[in-house]
Amino acid sequence: MSRYNFKETESKWQSIWEQRHSFQVEKDPTKLKYYVLEMFPYPSGRIHMGHVRNYTLGDVVARYKRAQGFNVLHPMGWDAFGLPAENAAIANKVPPTVWTHENISTMRNQLKSMGLSYDWSREVATCDKNYYRHEQKIFLEFLNAGLVYQKESWVNWDPKENTVLANEQVIDGKGWRSGADVERRLFSQWFLKITDFSKDLLDGLRPLDRWPDKVRLMQEKWIGRSEGATIYFKIENSDQKLEVYTTRPDTIFGASFCAISPNHPLALKLSDKNPDLQTFIAECSRLGTSEASIETAEKLGVFSGVNVHHPFLKEKILPIYIANFVLMDYGTGAIFGCPAHDQRDLDFARKYGLDVIPVVAPQDLDHDDYMIKNEAFIEDGVLINSMFLNGLNIDDAKKTIIEILEKEGSGRATENFRLRDWGVSRQRYWGCPIPIIHCDKCGAVPVPKEELPVELPDDVNFDFPGNPLENHPTWKKVCCPLCKKAALRETDTFDTFFESSWYFARFCSPKADSAFEQSDADYWLPVDQYIGGIEHAILHLLYSRFFTRALQKIGYLNISEPFEGLLTQGMVCHETYKNNEGDWLFPHEADQYKESKKSVLVGRSEKMSKSKKNVVDPETIIDTYGADTARLFMLSDSPPERDLDWTDSGIEGAWRYVNRLWRLVNQSKNIISNLNDTRPGILSENSQNMFKKLHRTIDGVSKDLDKFHFNKAVARIREFTNDLEAFSDVEENANWVRRQSLEAIICLIGPMLPHLGEELWYTLGYKTLLVDTPWPQADPEMLVEENMTVGVQINGKLRGTIQLPKDCNDKTAEEMALNLENVKTIIGSNNIRKIIVVPNRIINVVI
């Protein structure tokens, strides 16, 4: 018999689906919708195995839901703005737009060769002005609604390239490309007020029960809520006060100093007249924000020359220090130091000779001479040295002190969040222009809506360092929309996370003249199932949740959560190889080395990455084995959320199954060729059992797919295929069971092996498409068991099994169990103390 020709078959069915518009959908209020979305890719050049895995998972869900009768929206597009396009422009002199569109076209073809059930008519690319013009409008609406502001903020500045760098691009305090020492500079940047939604974003996590706990926890920590108090300290010889945030207001009587951030307004004011402070502040801002520099930096402070009064101890004066470890953008940018109960404050106090006053003592201790040595006491205990708080525990002391602070007007209970506002300005070319015009007289003026989009110019020059928009001879020179005088365009572009924060809504009406039609969004949103990598657990997913709320606020959307269900898939890993010289080797190079008896060092399996060369190109795999085989392998062995090891033998195994199924259908198509659906009246016992297995398989696979247990679904189908091959029954009606079984296998495997599925469906004589065939239903009667195999234990150890009728009475079960030869010999002359019968499961004899 000939072999399965996957090449011909796969492209045949791909074009039939395309001709018939099988996957194009329209809003249909009479049908239940299901929106399945995979994180859209950055068009970097070619697809990688991570994409193959991601899109296979999504496609199985989409095809499964479609077969179940849902109106399935399954779109695909391109997250097309980003830095690699600019780097390519610099390196290869190709304009970013050309580079990007070439990549999109390559990758679109690659995706199409995978047989994914996308509605390609909804494709969007974020670098398309028909996409980003809506984004500019949304930004202006946000501005109107008070969700946008402009602020000076510190950035990483590469003095050699004259550009701002993202934190990720600063390595050991140096620019990743130039190697120049990165400076901190104050820049005017646009911010989105994500912190307006801090509490809402936190509370909104709780109902997301179809999100992984891990992601919810990560977002919770990122938002970082804490409870405490703001305390006002009166500044000595002034009517002004210093506001300080603390989570330990109970330790107020142990305060021995205050410290403010070098960027605190008070610090800046005081430094005007104090050159020493000026020098210190300048030094602080020179230090990078990178982790390494924070780790190594010494905790330093200088006395500001100003003191504050303690709010309760009238005679007590606390010095204000300017300290390099106090962050301006957390809390109020000022702290009070209680050295006895905070390790960092203790170190600071010892260094500058400040008091250490214990105010919480361990429960069972002689409090009178309790002293703090080199370790701060941070556990719960009893309040001491604290006037009206003495004797209380920490929790009660907190409540009491906050009440009193509020009553006396010297403080208030405060809820604080770690989350910061989202700075969206990027000094880069290949992004969405920020639609603002800067006028000397009128300030920052929004571009009038009728002038949108602000288009990116094509004629830019990458020969100079810095932002090509800034360097463009004419683009930024415009008139102020208000006073009509000469003004300058904003030359910054948006952070590319801006585009990906609302694309799921655009897919609902990708051709609309507005960002999206509200009625479409009302029908399709929220996304029922979102699938992508865990690496977006915080940034992209948090921004999208924020955007949805912001869009709700400006009246665009009626929902606040964009993604009802979330599946975070694991990485695709592969062994790494090195030669004796320590150079990384591609897998095929490693094979060549082995063949020519040269030694290869095999390293552990790691995420596929170009730098370690442990990559397998999906196109090669699809050429060699076909898309179905690649898809099956992606689903087979590992659960989707776990990392997947790519192995050659694994893909071979998937390939074997594809061929085996093809042979099985082609071998048996003649004997089962009648299309008669009527169930024969009598089935032999053998056939009846096979028929039951068939329904158990349908039931099991459906439940597995509902829970995204794709590996288990595959295992179950393979098991049933094994059963079918082993099924030998010469009864006439057995062929009817064979046919039913084959059809079920084809339907169940269809979402995973869509091309082979269609081909075999056709082979069985169907003129309709498998994709238009409803999901098979398990007959509940066939799931009922009449006989159970029950384990028999003695003292918890398995000694045999017995066949019992389902739900038989305990007495019969006991008798049958005790009758087993093996059981009799082991019990021997021992007394039976107890017999535990768990119906249909187990019998345990205790001796």
Add this chain to the structure above:
RNA sequence: GCCCCUCUGGCGGAAUUGGUAGACGCGCUGGAUUCAAAAUCCAGUUCUCGCAAGGGAGUGCCAGUUCGAUUCUGGCGGGGGGCACCA
């Protein structure tokens, strides 16, 4: 440092609410087919003692709860991840 997850054969992984550990796949061993190979098919495959029937051990380690623990509790260890001057 703090927080979270994870640990099952040679390997990836299965095991309803605590109830027959190892489904399915890979690999390996033996056999059939072949001049030979590839492909395919059949049998076996947790370790261990045994010709066998059968026995012993076994889900990172140590305890505990229970008639019974991969599953629950406490402690320890390995691996992975998140956060980290956060007041």
